[in-house]
Each structure stands twice: as C-alpha cells, then as structure tokens.
Amino acid sequence: MKKLLLFIAVTVLSFTAAQSQEFRLGAKAGLNVASLGGDSYGVGSLGSRTSFHIGGLVEIPLMGKFSVQPELLFSSEGSNWTFTGLDDNLKLDYVRVPVLAKFYIIEGLSAEAGPVFGVLVNAKNDDGDDIKENFKTFDAAFGIGASYRLDMGVFFSLRYNKGLLNVNEDYEEEGISYSYKNQSNVFQVSAGFSF
Template identity: 35%
Template sequence: MKKSFLILVVAACATFTANAQKISFGVKGGLNIAKLTDYDNSKVRASIFAGGYANFAFNENLSVQPELLYSGQGNKYEVLNTDFTNKLGYINIPVMVQYRIVPEFYLEAGPQLGFLASAKTKSGKVTVDIKDDCKTVDFGLGFGVGYQFSNGFGIGGRYMFGLTKVSEDENLKRKNSVAQIGVFYTFNHK
C-alpha cells in the first residue's frame, strides 16, 4: 500500500508540475493536540509538527499541496493512579486539495500517509520502546482552513483522523486523531 501511495504521489506531483500555473514552496510548523481513539481513560497529548510543502496552483482558486512533515502524536492515560504517555513520531505525507474562497482564505481536504519513525511509552523516568507493537504505516484523511497574509506568512488549522489501526494487536481498534494549529511561510509568494 505504501509503495502504491508513493508512486501515486510522485505521478501526481509530475502531473501537477506540468499543469500548474504557479508552483511555490514553503515551511510550516506548530502545535499538535493528539489522541488515540477507542482508548479507555485517554487524554490528549500536546506535541509539535514541522516540515515543508510545495503548492501547485492551477488557477486563482484551486491548488494541490503535498507536504512532508514530522508529527508528534500519541496520547496520555492513567492506570492504577500511574500516568503514562504514548509518544508516537510519524513522518507524514499529506496531499491537500485547497480551494480559495477569497485570495487570502482557503479550505482544504485530502489524504495522508504516515510512516512510524518512533514509538515509546513513558511513565515517570521509565521509557519503553513499543515500535514493534505498532503498525509502521498509518493512513488517514484531513480537512482544514488557512489564511495567508500578503507577506507570505500564514496561519492554519487542520484535523486529521486515522482510518487504519495504530496497534499490531488485532483486538485493539485504536486510531490516530490529531488537531493541528500552526504557522507557515511561502518563500515565493506573489
């Protein structure tokens, strides 16, 4: 599945490049508020996301934006009055279709493929690697909004929800759920 998705992304980028009226590049980063679904006593975990993007604009209103992001995800939970934190680190590749309602404001939606880079559970001073217990590929969908200022800076918010299970254990139905708020900068904006 991940090879097929990567081939599709590369082919799509080649098509976007050939058909785009304007191509721009940028960087982005911000705050993740992450949680795992279907998890008793699950609480949100705050972390970061950061990376870069290419934006292929087809006209004034429509563009496609593939991104390459590091994303800290996971959750917090409590068992027998002991706090635990699941720290899941992903390299995510969202491909968002953006529609500009006005030149500055856009809505976006699209798929995301994530590759697990690290997975640890921490309680107090004890940290345990749980990467072997987690699936290495995550697939999800996202939607969001953004506002870009005339100087190239912008702010955005996005919600990504996982469609695949995080755990290798078939009895566990846990999936990623991540809200993001952040800033971005487009290098060659206007």
Template identity: 30%
Template sequence: MKSFYISLIALFLTAGAVQAQEFSYGIMGGLNVSKVNNALGGEFSDNKINYHVGLIAEFPQGDKWSFEAAAFYSGEGERLESDGAEQTVYLRFINVPVHFKYYITEGFSVHAGPQVGFLLNAKQSFVEDGDREEIEGKVNSSFALTGGLGYDFGNGLFIKGTFDLGITDLFDNVDFSNDERTRTGHLSLGYKF
C-alpha cells in the same frame, strides 16, 4: 502491503500536481494536540501537546483551486490513566498529506485530502519510573483523512489549522474493538517563497 498502495496513490496525486506551471514552496511548523483513540469511541480529554515542523508546496490549478503537498515531522500520542497509573504514549511520524485546496475568498481557503504517516517510533512510559519503552506490535505506517482552514497573508506568511482522523490501526491485533487510531489537530504557521 496496504500502506504501499496508499503511498503509491499519494505519490501519483503529487506527481500530477507537479505538472502545474506555477508553484510555491516553503516551511511550516506549529502545535499539535493529539490522542490515540479506540475506533468505538473515547474522549479527547487525554490529549498530548507536541509540535510539528516540515516542508510544504502548493501547485495552483486555476484561480480558486490548488493542490498542496507537505512532508513534516509530527510528535503525537496521548496521556492516560491505566490501572491507577499515569501513562504517556509517544508517537513520532513523518506525515505526507496531499490536500485539495479551494480559496473561498482571497487568502482564505479550505483544504482536505488523504495523509500517509510513516511511524518513526512508538514508546510508552509510566509515572512510577518514567523510562520510555518501545511499544511492541506497532505498524510502520498509517493512513488518515485530513481537513481544515487556512489563510495566506499575501506576503508569503500563512496560517492553517488541520484535523487528522486516522482510519488505520496503529498496532497489530485481530480484535477490531481494540483498534487504535490517531486523532490530531495541527495549528501551523509558515512561510512560502
């Protein structure tokens, strides 16, 4: 139920932004570096490399401010060693971030905001057999805080770097010390029409 309310808030933020007179839309894609981390700590050394691709729209609210909303497929997860065996966790999301964007100078911007991630599937594999098995007890969606930097080149091309910090547990459990949350860095290249 919590995920429903979070999604509803994101929808209202996007709907408010759509009322802007001008907007641009486009496509983007790029590289992900991700990890599934315990809330109480962990390192980024077991990161997994993957990709993302999707759609983006920007709704100017003045000379310096704008709203930016996106919907994109994102491959996430991690590689780790467990009981002497290498294990890989594969997570596939449709992420929907809504960013508040501020242009520091012409073209250069900072952005931050909430993101809802809808989990398509969660699998894991072990080196011994390499088969991917469904992870039991996964939740359907996650919520993250996001922020980053971007540069618009003025001809439609843009580049942006964003870091997502998951704040909801990916798997059903009652022990807070076992909460697993995503940490993902995105490096995106795109084009706005």
C-alpha cells in the same frame, strides 16, 4: 521555421514563468493535540497528548481557485493514558505526507482536505522503552482544515486529521494476547512561510 521555433520557445518560457509565479514552496511548524480514538487499554482512559509538527510544503496551482498542496512533515503524536491516578504518555512519531486539495474562498483564505499518509519512525512510553513492535508501520488519515496566507507570505492554518486505520499490532505479553483497535487523531495549529 526558425521563427516558428523561436515563437514556440518564447511561448513555452512565458507560460512557465507565469505558472511559476503561483507555484509556492514553504515551511511550517506548529502544535499537535493528539489522541488515540477507539479502545482504551483495559481499565483506564486515553487522553490527549500535546506535542509538535514541523516540515515543508509545495503548493501547485491547478485551475481557478483550486490547487494541490503536498507536504512532508515530522509529527509527534500519541496519547496520554490514565489509570487510577497514574499517567503514562505514549509517544508515536510519524513522517507524514498530507496531499491536500485547496480551494480559495477569498484571497488568502482557503479550505483544504485530503488524505494524510504516515510512516511510524518511533514509538516509546514514558520510561523510554521502545514499543514500536506493538504498532503498525503505515497509517492513513483524512485531513480537513483551513489556511490564511498574508501578502508577505506568512500563513496560519488549522487542521484536524481523523485516523482511518488501526495503529495497533496484535501482540502477546506474558502469555496474554492483546488486540486493541485505535486510530490516531490529531488537531494541528500551524504557522509558516511560503514564497
């Protein structure tokens, strides 16, 4: 009986050690080129806003060439609104949780796709006014992209997050009701390290 328990313990520890070699923790940061798709705000146009994202990730191997990669990111998004020569940046800051399925095409190169959930933590215009009440707290997008990881643990990735939900709340200002339908779309270029 003792030999059986010892054998099971050694087998479980060996399996755990083998699995932990593939389990990776990492950190990443990069550039966002964000925009709001959908309605423009009256007369004018919505352009892109350049900002950043930063956070951490865990890569969990599943089987063969497949793995899952949940992330926790701070992502600064929004848009640039242009109206007759006037510019106004709309800054929307989210805590994002992408949960991506990854498939390794060749060693180091992977394609990734999956849902990207977000919680709005800050919304401001160029004047610094807090306009968070005009936007919904929860957001969801679909992310698709690719990553390349070098042997030393440094990786680079490209991703596009296509917004799925309307980020605007209906609101009233000076007796006028506003109802806009916009989705947060973000192109991301990242660099990071995982071990």
